[in-house]
Amino acid sequence: MTPANDTFDGTFPFAPRFSNAAGFRMHYVDEGPASGKVILCLHGEPTWSYLFRDLIAALSGGYRVIAPDHMGFGKSETPGDRTYWLRDHIDNIEKFVLALDLNDITLVMHDFGGPVGMGLAARHPDRIHRIVSTNGPTPFGQATLFDRLSANAAASPWFQWIVRAESQGRLKPVLDELGFNILSTLKLNGFENHTRINDTWLRAYGSRFAVPADSAGAIGWAQGFAIGAHRFEVPDAAALDAIRSKPALAIWGDADRTLAAEHFLPLFNELFPLAPIHRLTGIGHYSLEDAPQEIVDLIEAFLKATDASSDGVTAR
Known part of the structure; x- marks a missing residue:
């Protein structure tokens, strides 16, 4: 587990907070005015709230920005008696x-934070105001979901490796050492901005997985795909209609090698046919690392436009 008070040389200067609501010690960042509109940032594999550090700093002047670490990630606990499937993460959030x-809530979702956030939205659409996808899938019961997942998995080096490694018994041994191969894992998924890499950055992402016992979260997400253990939340008709009416924005790095735009942006467009989509050329899967300022600017503009809209509908 990443030490609670580690600021990583000042690059993550946010006070650590903890909740036991989900039955384990969940770390979260809670920055900005308590009365501000809530921005809930949900990370994916194998990152943590550090991924959102630029966004937190930029938005917390006027919004309440909350960024939890999923069970088994970041500064959150990794209980040994829990499973780490998608439904577990939805339940926790x-x-x-x-x-x-x-x-x-404005959801800002990356990677498997997308299915987690959309699971929350399916259960509590009344608590959701806006949806922002940053290389984060928005599965919401679409009939085409599994066809798109299968097509993407056939082309993605990461998903190809997961399936092969699990069948050969190598998935857990490799991901047990994620603290030592974090950079190659990020690069395999699609990381392009090499100017971000330094010892502090590597420590921020790699130290979380210092020993095998700390890797259960990363292993669970990968293994859950390989063995078909993840279950997407399917909304009822009322929740589906409610979410479709929300303002939404998609930002997608086109160099994503794990979640290809051609397979996942249609899922977003099925739900939000009028919503703006920004495709970022040369930007990889970890788009918030590759293009932090560009993404901050796009999200800020979206928030201002929808805050200013009297009827709550995204300005087109």
Whole structure:
């Protein structure tokens, strides 16, 4: 587990907070005015709230920016008696959101934070105000979902490796050493901005997985795909209609080698056919690392436009 008070040489200067609502010690960042509109940032594999550090710094002047670390990631606990499937993460975030009684939420989702956030939205559409996808899938019961997942997996080096390594018994041994191969894992998925790499940055992402016992979260997400253990939340008709009415924005790095735009942006477009989509040329899967300022600017503009809209509908 990453030490609670480690600021990584000042690059992550946010006070650590913890919640036990989900039955384990979940770390989260909570910056900005308590009365501000909530921005809930949900990370994926194998990152943590550090991924959102630029966004937190930029938005917390006027918004309440909350960024939890999923079970087994970042500064959160890695309980040994839990499973780490998608539904577990949805359950955890639901309990976290209800405990803090968060409403009027803008979801900012990356990687598997997308299915987690959309799972929360399916269960509590009344608590969601806006949806922002940053290389984060928005599966929401679409009939085409599994066809798109299969087509993407056939072309993605990461998913190809997961399936092969699990069948050969190598997945867990490799990911047990994620602290030592974090850079190659990030690069395999699609990381392009090499100017961000330094010893502090490597420590921020790699130290979380210093020993095999700390890798259960990363292993669970990968293994869950390989063995078909993840279950996407399927909304009822009312939730589906409610979410479709929300303002939404998609930002996608076109150099994503794990979640290809051609397979996942249609899922977003099916839900939000009028919503703006920004495709970033040369930007990889970890788009918030590759193009932090560009993404901050796009999200800030979206928030201002929708805040200013009297009827709550995205300005087109």
